[in-house]
Amino acid sequence: xxxxxxxxxxxxxxxxxxxxxxxxxxxxxxxxxxxxxxxxxxxxxxxxxxxxxxxxxxxxxxxxxxxxxxxxxxxxxxxxxxxxxxxxxxxxxxxxxxxxxxxxxxxxxxxxxxxxxxxxxxxxxxxxxxxxxxxxxxxxxxxxxxxxxxxxxxxxxxxxxxxxxxxxxxxxxxxxxxxxxxxxxxxxxxxxxxxxxxxxxxxxxxxxxxxxxxxxxxxxxxxxxxxxxxxxxxxxxxxxxxxxxxxxxxxxxxxxxxxxxxxxxxxxxxxxxxxxxxxxxxxxxxxxxxxxxxxxxxxxxxxxxxxxxxxxxxxxxxxxxxxxxxxxxxxxxxxxxxxxxxxxxxxxxxxxxxxxxxxxxxxxxxxxxxxxxxxxxxxxxxxxxxxxxxxxxxxxxxxxxxxxxxxxxx
Amino acid sequence: xxxxxxxxxxxxxxxxxxxxxxxxxxxxxxxxxxxxxxxxxxxxxxxxxxxxxxxxxxxxxxxxxxxxxxxxxxxxxxxxxxxxxxxxxxxxxxxxxxxxxxxxxxxxxxxxxxxxxxxxxxxxxxxxxxxxxxxxxxxxxxxxxxxxxxxxxxxxxxxxxxxxxxxxxxxxxxxxxxxxxxxxxxxxxxxxxxxxxxxxxxxxxxxxxxxxxxxxxxxxxxxxxxxxxxxxxxxxxxxxxxxxxxxxxxxxxxx
Numbered sequence: 001x002x003x004x005x006x007x008x009x010x011x012x013x014x015x016x017x018x019x020x021x022x023x024x025x026x027x028x029x030x031x032x033x034x035x036x037x038x039x040x041x042x043x044x045x046x047x048x049x050x051x052x053x054x055x056x057x058x059x060x061x062x063x064x065x066x067x068x069x070x071x072x073x074x075x076x077x078x079x080x081x082x083x084x085x086x087x088x089x090x091x092x093x094x095x096x097x098x099x100x101x102x103x104x105x106x107x108x109x110x111x112x113x114x115x116x117x118x119x120x121x122x123x124x125x126x127x128x129x130x131x132x133x134x135x136x137x138x139x140x141x142x143x144x145x146x147x148x149x150x151x152x153x154x155x156x157x158x159x160x161x162x163x164x165x166x167x168x169x170x171x172x173x174x175x176x177x178x179x180x181x182x183x184x185x186x187x188x189x190x191x192x193x194x195x196x197x198x199x200x201x202x203x204x205x206x207x208x209x210x211x212x213x214x215x216x217x218x219x220x221x222x223x224x225x226x227x228x229x230x231x232x233x234x235x236x237x238x239x240x241x242x243x244x245x246x247x248x249x250x251x252x253x254x255x256x257x258x259x260x261x262x263x264x265x266x267x268x269x270x271x272x273x274x275x276x277x278x279x280x281x282x283x284x285x286x287x288x289x290x291x292x293x294x295x296x297x298x299x300x301x302x303x304x305x306x307x308x309x310x311x312x313x314x315x316x317x318x319x320x321x322x323x324x325x326x327x328x329x330x331x332x333x334x335x336x337x338x339x340x341x342x343x344x345x346x347x348x349x350x351x352x353x354x355x356x357x358x359x360x361x362x363x364x365x366x367x368x369x370x371x372x373x374x375x376x377x378x379x380x381x382x383x384x385x386x387x388x389x390x391x392x393x394x395x396x397x398x399x400x401x402x403x404x405x406x407x408x409x410x
Numbered sequence: 411x412x413x414x415x416x417x418x419x420x421x422x423x424x425x426x427x428x429x430x431x432x433x434x435x436x437x438x439x440x441x442x443x444x445x446x447x448x449x450x451x452x453x454x455x456x457x458x459x460x461x462x463x464x465x466x467x468x469x470x471x472x473x474x475x476x477x478x479x480x481x482x483x484x485x486x487x488x489x490x491x492x493x494x495x496x497x498x499x500x501x502x503x504x505x506x507x508x509x510x511x512x513x514x515x516x517x518x519x520x521x522x523x524x525x526x527x528x529x530x531x532x533x534x535x536x537x538x539x540x541x542x543x544x545x546x547x548x549x550x551x552x553x554x555x556x557x558x559x560x561x562x563x564x565x566x567x568x569x570x571x572x573x574x575x576x577x578x579x580x581x582x583x584x585x586x587x588x589x590x591x592x593x594x595x596x597x598x599x600x601x602x603x604x605x606x607x608x609x610x611x612x613x614x615x616x617x618x619x620x621x622x623x624x625x626x627x628x629x630x631x632x633x634x635x636x637x638x639x640x641x642x643x644x645x646x647x648x649x650x651x652x653x654x655x656x657x658x659x660x661x662x663x664x665x
Binding site for chain 2: 012015018019022316317319320321322323324325326327328329330402403404407
């Protein structure tokens with residue numbers, strides 16, 4: 001029996017292959033829907049995967065295991081303000097947080113836009129007051145020169161480290177190191193040039209920046225004692241959650257917040273933001289993918305249409321086969337195999353098309369698409385199922401033919 | 411009472427059947443066939459009784475519309491009668507399912523049609539292999555048997571050609587090869603020379619005669635052409651759905 005099945009299956013495959021080759025143009029047009037469907041599923045999924053990886057790496061570029069502490073909101077006299085306006089975070093908080101077990105290091109930051117002047121040039125950029133640990137937290141080494149050290153922060157030295165964009169705008173091709181720039185009419189010596197970091201996940205140019213010691217920032221530029229934000233680097237990825245709760249407890253204690261009152265600060269986990277961005281990228285991919293899958297269904301209807309024509313055209317052949325002993329199941333199988341081979345072939349060509357589209361996108365756009373095996377396997381199986389599903393009705397129709405009438409068909 | 415009626419009819423129409431004590435290969439009892447189209451029913455066959463013994467060469471003659479093709483379709487298990495019983499090798503096959511009939515066609519009956527009915531897409535040898543394919547024979551053996559069958563009809567050199575590359579007479583010989591490839595005991599030939607000129611027709615008939623005489627295959631030939639029908643050993647005539655005459659053909663009446 002198994003010998004029979006094997007032989008029959010092989011001959012059916014051969015016969016299906018021959019039939020499809022006989023009508024090359026028609027077969028190609030029939031599977032065009034499947035080709036486009038599978039091609040667009042693979043292309044959209046590869047775009048989605050590429051975007052997801054791009055978002056991930058862009059978020060990672062903000063710093064490793066990063067937590068950001070922002071001052072809380074207030075609701076005084078019925079007026080609710082946004083986060084970051086209360087002057088609740090101080091340099092004392094910064095030093096206290098640095099001693100927590102799950103925290104590797106931190107940096108109190110105060111950034112404000114300022115006009116920066118060098119000789120005849122001026123440029124409005126973000127002037128960021130930061131601790132000496134800033135480069136570690138942000139994973140952001142200097143390209144030339146040095147970053148300011150702990151002593152320079154402690155003594156509120158007038159030194160600045162400049163980002164690539166700001167350096168280009170102010171100095172052009174001149175090496176900025178050693179030159180004196182004016183910020184808020186205070187002279188600063190440029191001691192370092194940061195390496196290029198590029199845009200962040202929110203589209204801001206991270207290189208358009210001048211970093212100065214936080215103490216200098218507070219005393220000489222801003223004239224305040226509180227910081228805008230504290231950037232914290234946890235010891236490891238899984239320590240971020242622990243660090244988050246440690247920081248919350250510490251700050252509540254330092255700010256003397258009673259149990260029934262809400263926090264006057266807010267701790268943000270960058271990996272949570274990454275997850276949110278990722279899940280929205282996934283939703284987008286699923287949406288596009290399902291639109292593409294609809295064209296697979298349309299392609300399946302095309303296959304059914306042509307298989308119905310084929311069954312009618314080959315009525316006589318069906319009659320002959322029945323006369324020499326083909327059973328209903330034999331005829332059913334023959335046409336099912338034919339439609340499956342057809343759609344599977346479409347699926348394979350579609351994978352080629354999908355590969356082509358995604359490598360074209362990689363070549364001609366900044367997005368790097370990623371083709372994974374998952375959508376390839378799924379769309380191959382799906383196209384095979386489309387062939388079987390939409391081939392069934394025509395094959396069933398063929399198998400129920402009356403041999404006498406089928407033989408009489410001209 | 412009923413048995414007596416049947417016996418009388420048997421006497422009427424089967425007087426020339428040679429009773430050899432064995433079960434007849436084909437035995438039709440009161441076979442009737444009625445088609446219903448809308449409210450109108452057409453009685454194509456009425457109470458046909460016929461026995462065919464093993465090794466016979468039976469010609470069925472009749473005008474078109476006489477019911478001879480319907481009779482052949484029933485005997486060939488392509489169709490089921492609406493009345494009566496059909497015994498093939500002693501087995502009642504009048505109420506089998508379509509798959510059971512397909513099995514019988516595959517094992518017991520070979521067909522040769524007027525229009526050759528070869529599958530154009532398949533090569534000659536693949537066409538001949540077709541019945542073996544449906545009986546589940548392994549590919550290699552099937553090809554060998556098909557080549558043997560083609561040799562019998564003098565076409566062993568045309569196996570790799572396609573039906574549209576050979577003449578009509580050759581196509582019909584391929585159909586004969588296909589009919590005998592499974593060693594079926596019966597061949598049903600429906601107007602096998604209808605699409606051929608008389609020379610090619612005679613050539614095809616020579617092969618029917620050959621396989622009947624050399625291999626003992628029972629041949630049932632349907633034709634409206636007296637010359638072709640005369641190749642048989644027994645001739646029955648069908649008119650208006652009943653068998654009207656039955657006669658043994660003298661050997662000398664041939665040619």
